[in-house]
Amino acid sequence: MPFERVLGQDQPVEILKKSIEKKTVSHAYLFYGPEGVGKKLAAIELAKALNCLGRGNACGGCESCRKIDQRIHPDFFLVEPEKKTPTSREAVIRIERIRELQKKLIYMPYEGRTKVALIDGAEWMNAQASNTLLKTLEEPPRATILILTVVNPFQLLPTLVSRCQGIRFGRLSSEIILKVLEKELEDNEDIAVLKLRAERAEGSISRALALQEERVEAGEQRENLLDLIAGVSFDRMDAVFKWSKTWARRTGTLQPLLDELLGLLRDLAVLKVRGPSHLHNPDLLRQMRPVAQIKSLPALLDMFDAVRETKRLLAGNANAQLALETLLIKFSDTQGRPQ
Amino acid sequence: MEFQVSARKWRPQKFSQLIGQEHIIRTLQNAVELNRISHAYLFSGTRGVGKTTTARILAKALNCENGPTPEPCDTCVACREIREGSSIDVREIDGASNNGVAEVRDLIDNVQYATSSCRYKVYIIDEVHMLSKSAFNALLKTLEEPPERVVFIFATTESDKIPETILSRCQCFEFKPLTHKQIIQQLQLISEQEGIAVYTLSLEEIAKNGAGSMRDAQSLLDQVVAFSGKEVTPGSVEAVLGIVGQKTLEIFIDAIRAQDCSALFAQVQDTVNAGKDLSYICRDLADYVRNLLVVKMADAPEKLVDAQAWDLEVLKRQAENFHADELHQIFSLLTRTEVEMKRSSLPQQVFEMALFRLVDVRPFQNIDDLIKRIGEMEDAGSPPAAVPAQAKPAAEAEKGPAVPVAKVQAEQGAADVALWEKVKAEICARKPVFLHYLESCQVVEFSDSVLHLAFQDPYTRDLVEREENRSLIAQAVRSVSGGEVRVGTSEIKAPESQASGQTDEIEKKKSAAPSALMTKSESEIIQQALDVFGGVLMR
Numbered sequence: 040m041p042f043e044r045v046l047g048q049d050q051p052v053e054i055l056k057k058s059i060e061k062k063t064v065s066h067a068y069l070f071y072g073p074e075g076v077g078k079k080l081a082a083i084e085l086a087k088a089l090n091c092l093g094r095g096n097a098c099g100g101c102e103s104c105r106k107i108d109q110r111i112h113p114d115f116f117l118v119e120p121e122k123k124t125p126t127s128r129e130a131v132i133r134i135e136r137i138r139e140l141q142k143k144l145i146y147m148p149y150e151g152r153t154k155v156a157l158i159d160g161a162e163w164m165n166a167q168a169s170n171t172l173l174k175t176l177e178e179p180p181r182a183t184i185l186i187l188t189v190v191n192p193f194q195l196l197p198t199l200v201s202r203c204q205g206i207r208f209g210r211l212s213s214e215i216i217l218k219v220l221e222k223e224l225e226d227n228e229d230i231a232v233l234k235l236r237a238e239r240a241e242g243s244i245s246r247a248l249a250l251q252e253e254r255v256e257a258g259e260q261r262e263n264l265l266d267l268i269a270g271v272s273f274d275r276m277d278a279v280f281k282w283s284k285t286w287a288r289r290t291g292t293l294q295p296l297l298d299e300l301l302g303l304l305r306d307l308a309v310l311k312v313r314g315p316s317h318l319h320n321p322d323l324l325r326q327m328r329p330v331a332q333i334k335s336l337p338a339l340l341d342m343f344d345a346v347r348e349t350k351r352l353l354a355g356n357a358n359a360q361l362a363l364e365t366l367l368i369k370f371s372d373t374q375g376r377p378q
Numbered sequence: 379m380e381f382q383v384s385a386r387k388w389r390p391q392k393f394s395q396l397i398g399q400e401h402i403i404r405t406l407q408n409a410v411e412l413n414r415i416s417h418a419y420l421f422s423g424t425r426g427v428g429k430t431t432t433a434r435i436l437a438k439a440l441n442c443e444n445g446p447t448p449e450p451c452d453t454c455v456a457c458r459e460i461r462e463g464s465s466i467d468v469r470e471i472d473g474a475s476n477n478g479v480a481e482v483r484d485l486i487d488n489v490q491y492a493t494s495s496c497r498y499k500v501y502i503i504d505e506v507h508m509l510s511k512s513a514f515n516a517l518l519k520t521l522e523e524p525p526e527r528v529v530f531i532f533a534t535t536e537s538d539k540i541p542e543t544i545l546s547r548c549q550c551f552e553f554k555p556l557t558h559k560q561i562i563q564q565l566q567l568i569s570e571q572e573g574i575a576v577y578t579l580s581l582e583e584i585a586k587n588g589a590g591s592m593r594d595a596q597s598l599l600d601q602v603v604a605f606s607g608k609e610v611t612p613g614s615v616e617a618v619l620g621i622v623g624q625k626t627l628e629i630f631i632d633a634i635r636a637q638d639c640s641a642l643f644a645q646v647q648d649t650v651n652a653g654k655d656l657s658y659i660c661r662d663l664a665d666y667v668r669n670l671l672v673v674k675m676a677d678a679p680e681k682l683v684d685a686q687a688w689d690l691e692v693l694k695r696q697a698e699n700f701h702a703d704e705l706h707q708i709f710s711l712l713t714r715t716e717v718e719m720k721r722s723s724l725p726q727q728v729f730e731m732a733l734f735r736l737v738d739v740r741p742f743q744n745i746d747d748l749i750k751r752i753g754e755m756e757d758a759g760s761p762p763a764a765v766p767a768q769a770k771p772a773a774e775a776e777k778g779p780a781v782p783v784a785k786v787q788a789e790q791g792a793a794d795v796a797l798w799e800k801v802k803a804e805i806c807a808r809k810p811v812f813l814h815y816l817e818s819c820q821v822v823e824f825s826d827s828v829l830h831l832a833f834q835d836p837y838t839r840d841l842v843e844r845e846e847n848r849s850l851i852a853q854a855v856r857s858v859s860g861g862e863v864r865v866g867t868s869e870i871k872a873p874e875s876q877a878s879g880q881t882d883e884i885e886k887k888k889s890a891a892p893s894a895l896m897t898k899s900e901s902e903i904i905q906q907a908l909d910v911f912g913g914v915l916m917r
Contacts, residue, residue: 054604063381170474170508198425201594209653277912305727312639343731
């Protein structure tokens with residue numbers, strides 16, 4: 040069965056299946072949706088289905104499917120963002136890669152039936168690369184399919200988007216993430232721990248898997264963060280400076296940490312207006328309740344905005360300590376807001 | 379035959395099939411008819427409005443076997459070749475891929491040769507805005523005076539990136555975005571021909587999301603058909619795009635009006651669970667608020683709000699509940715949120731918090747009203763002015779008795795200070811290092827026979843205490859005032875100074891009082907600093 044590996048994306052899978060059945064596969068697709076929900080996987084499955092030699096589409100067992108899985112199929116082209124030098128900050132897709140791709144696409148399929156070019160992370164194409172792709176994307180050579188995957192279609196050139204058939208991928212339910220987690224992590228952890236991770240993954244598998252590293256560390260800080268939200272004030276500036284100094288050194292953990300902070304603030308606000316439902320941190324409910332009591336909603340909203348602003352500044356390479364101090368001073372300032 | 383998407387399949391092949399852009403078509407057709415064909419054209423406009431298509435049709439019109447004709451036949455060999463992109467004389471160049479000066483030189487080299495089978499040699503350079511600066515400049519001379527029977531057609535979405543020297547050599551045509559009506563008509567035509575049953579409401583929805591671009595709309599149509607098959611129901615457009623209908627937006631607005639955060643939050647969860655895209659909802663919500671505002675402000679909203687897509691009655695009812703300023707506020711917050719959401723990795727959080735904020739900013743005071751009310755209050759008897767008038771006499775009465783005392787002190791002080799400044803200058807002239815010592819000291823007493831200085835710290839005091847320094851000061855005083863003084867020193871902190879023997883009790887109290895006051899306020903400051911910053915005081 041095609042696409043059985045793509046979990047929880049009924050609508051996109053349905054569309055693609057129908058298109059294959061009716062032979063109305065478009066020459067250019069834009070798969071868009073949150074990170075880590077199966078866009079790339081679906082694209083690969085589509086490539087398999089179009090080239091499968093076995094009986095079922097994308098059987099997974101035939102030579103073609105295996106080759107695509109191993110990325111050695113001559114008619115399957117994968118373009119991914121890559122760093123110019125190992126020390127570059129950002130990986131991008133450069134014009135050379137697209138030109139290379141265009142040259143390869145001119146020829147007829149070598150082995151399979153359809154050439155499939157998958158541009159994963161299309162938002163990382165730079166301006167030249169995107170523009171170069173335009174003509175190819177509008178009228179590609181025969182027996183060619185181009186698939187672009189992107190988190191946010193608004194980041195692409197509108198001229199690119201308009202040439203593709205868009206397919207929207209939604210976020211995954213936490214049940215499905217739990218299923219994947221159970222499969223992926225063999226050293227079976229406590230089911231409760233996995234469940235919590237699935238819930239905190241925001242519908243993204245890559246987020247759930249990445250929860251292991253820095254996120255875990257940031258996650259462990261949640262109670263401290265909660266204390267910070269509750270306790271920070273102009274009377275305790277020493278704590279402010281100490282905290283900023285400690286965390287400013289750990290630039291790698293800072294963004295996940297601030298994400299946790301956002302999640303906590305959001306939960307507090309939700310607790311305040313609605314009570315315990317759909318929380319990101321259901322395990323901390325007991326600790327959060329008293330904090331939600333003492334903080335006013337406007338104060339929480341102001342804090343939330345302040346954290347977002349800090350995140351933006353840090354992404355722009357601002358001085359971490361100054362940014363954090365400013366953040367906490369803003370936190371203290373919200374104390375004065377009326378209930 | 380290989381499947382083709384609608385945008386390619388239904389690409390117009392004749393001028394008569396082209397939708398919108400009548401002003402351009404007419405100009406071009408007349409040019410062909412009157413044999414006044416320019417050698418360079420520039421087509422600009424947003425995506426999917428017919429630039430490349432027009433360029434191809436123009437090439438056909440020039441090269442059609444039935445002579446240059448205002449309407450190509452699309453059946454002759456030349457037309458067919460151009461349509462299939464295999465014509466030798468009509469070359470379509472991807473400006474973005476061939477953007478260097480080398481490619482342009484290549485082109486210029488080939489321009490001079492005569493045509494092989496067609497009447498005109500046509501170069502269509504698409505995405506021409508991506509040419510490099512030197513590539514553009516290399517083109518200039520050829521573009522100004524190309525060989526006979528050569529026509530350049532440039533197409534671009536970004537005409538502002540084209541150098542002015544190029545622009546001035548071309549006939550420029552600005553393609554307009556298509557109206558909803560034009561898009562809907564074309565979509566209807568396509569769906570009829572393809573045997574797709576589709577509601578007008580769905581087409582309306584598609585056209586709206588196409589935002590003036592035919593290709594966007596056609597891509598969307600393909601998308602929807604791929605989802606729902608040949609029967610397109612009103613719900614399928616919403617399902618494919620992850621947008622919501624007016625009903626949901628109404629609920630959001632009602633909840634904001636009722637300041638019901640809980641309901642808002644529940645609504646967000648519902649929409650997310652239904653697989654909707656929150657950033658679209660945010661956009662649509664802003665659009666909805668815009669409609670509310672229009673309904674509220676405009677005399678004839680029917681003309682400004684698409685009455686087919688929106689239920690005007692509901693809009694009117696909801697608009698009545700809001701003040702125009704509130705709608706403005708909500709709108710600007712929503713548009714800001716939309717941008718934020720696109721940047722954020724967790725758009726849902728941002729949207730939720732923005733909604734809470736919408737409820738939170740609701741109770742606001744209209745500034746105009748406030749100003750008006752202040753104005754009214756002022757007119758009614760100016761109470762704000764009356765308050766200081768009453769307070770004044772009281773303050774004066776308090777001040778009254780205090781004036782003589784202060785005056786006396788001030789007069790004495792003034793003489794002292796002036797004299798002391800002179801002495802200080804004299805001392806410093808003799809020994810510059812004193813400038814620093816004396817800066818921080820206080821003159822406790824300065825009479826004809828005694829000069830008493832108080833210092834902040836024992837160290838400076840010890841320095842000044844030295845015999846040579848004391849005599850230096852005494853000398854300085856002598857040279858300024860002519861009098862002989864004894865120099866005494868003390869520390870500010872210790873009221874019972876060592877030099878107290880030289881001053882009587884009253885003097886001592888006088889001198890102690892201000893210094894004690896000073897000390898207290900200083901320690902207060904330090905204490906405050908400790909409170910704020912924490913830490914230990916080190917001396």
